Amino acid sequence: MIELQGLEKRYGNSFAVRDLNLEFAEGELTALLGPSGCGKTTTLRMINRLIEPTGGRVLLRGQDTQTLKPETLRRGIGYVIQQIGLFPHLNVAQNVATVPDLLGRPARETERRVDELLDLVGLSPAEYRHKKPAELSGGQAQRVGVARALAADPPVLLMDEPFGALDPLARDKLQDAFRDIQRRLKKTVIMVTHDIDEALRLADRIALMNAGELAQFGTPDDLIHRPASDFVRQFLGEDAALRQLAGRRAGDFAHPSDPSGLPTVEADLNARSALGIMLREGSDALAVTEAGRPIGVLRWSDLQTSAAQIETVMRDKTT
């Protein structure tokens, strides 16, 4: 869908991004991960030409983006900036309608679309349509920012630390909501983050960057279990496997089996906490219940071999 070929951005003698080769697959969420100053934002902004590269190319569906007018290119790509950047003088509905308006879509249709999107990001249209950005909480504003980026139904979405300004609780909620949205809409998403947990939780693939260069590109499992370098290992940390478990539901690991006599956990509990309970209770298996009914047993060995299995489990769930 999007291909970076030898992409480079040089400021004077220093490289913000250097010889970056990446391919973002259609319908996948790719996290651009890395320490502060490694060139994530620069990379993202070179994709919609808010920053012009000093070398290399960006191909969108095989077409060099340099052949497009920057405005045309940008109207076809959703963009969520870190600071949200809602227009303070416009209400929520007008903010969300920005790109459809720029594209000259009929007002009636846009109005319907706005309500649909507010619903999608979990804001009741009747209540929020007419509010000004100043009347929103940080989390609500972020949601409006995401709705605004989705308004013209762009196939590609660029997000620069979209959940950065939130407290952990609100961030978890919005991440979950966004993951659902992404699964449903199948957008090609490139999300900048320096939060490893966020990347492990949301991303199909992670592009880990270091000092302007690509350190590793692969699935979360690749990075955790097959780190390409010491930098990757160190950046993810010793508890990377635990972090990954923190993003998964205990219920996703459960297999049908006899739960009698085992400590019980809710299916919605995250797998890392489930592991903690195993350690505390001195048990290598837990009974998993959903809405009070037993759905199966979660074993220590399930968590150990999670890497290979999670994906198949998830695929089963979605089909």
Add this chain to the structure above:
Amino acid sequence: MTAGSLTVARSGRQRWPWGVLLWPLLLLICLIPGVLPRLLTPLHLGELTPFDPPLWRLTLTHLGLVALSTGIVLALGVPLAVAVTRPKREALRQLAETLVGLGQTVPTFAILALAVPALGFGWQPTLLGLIVYGLVPVVSNGIAGLMAVDASALDAARGMGMTGRQRLVRVELPLALPVLLAGVRTSTVYNVGTATVGAALGAGGLGEPIINGLSQQNTALVLVGAVLSALLALSLDAVLSLFAPRE
């Protein structure tokens, strides 16, 4: 919740700021022939004979001068403020700010006096003076308003594919409007006062009774000019306040 916000929205639209009418109304009352003399006679400050030209004519002349200068100031000042606040024009912006600041330090009389040899007596030198003075708050507020526009909103606008022109019209100007408008109000109110000086150059207007009063040592006559121009200034300020975006 929904019902509550609806009520707020409705009452916000319906409530018209009637207080705005106070000053224009007082001004009109004072312009009724005979009203001002009757009010001022008990003070024994001087004799007031019927005015020729009548006070309403003087007021209209005055208003015309101020309105014309404000119009020209807007036509010059807003594009100027826009031009110098485009990216990569820091030097130009600083130059404009310096020049505008300089304009403020030159005394009114000096500008008017300098303009007379070039433009002759009459309303023209006064208009020039009013434009030069009026530009100061409009340009400096225009620049301040445009510079204060939330950088992240502008970045988002660019990222969503707005052209420079669309950013200006849809984001920058609306956001700068309150500050710009405050500058327009200041400019207009100042110019009502400055325009009285124009009477010395033959521009007519409400400066005429003031100058006549001074030369005839007739304080009542001075008061007539002063009261009317003050009321005119307050009226214009009130009317302009209607344009400010309300919450």
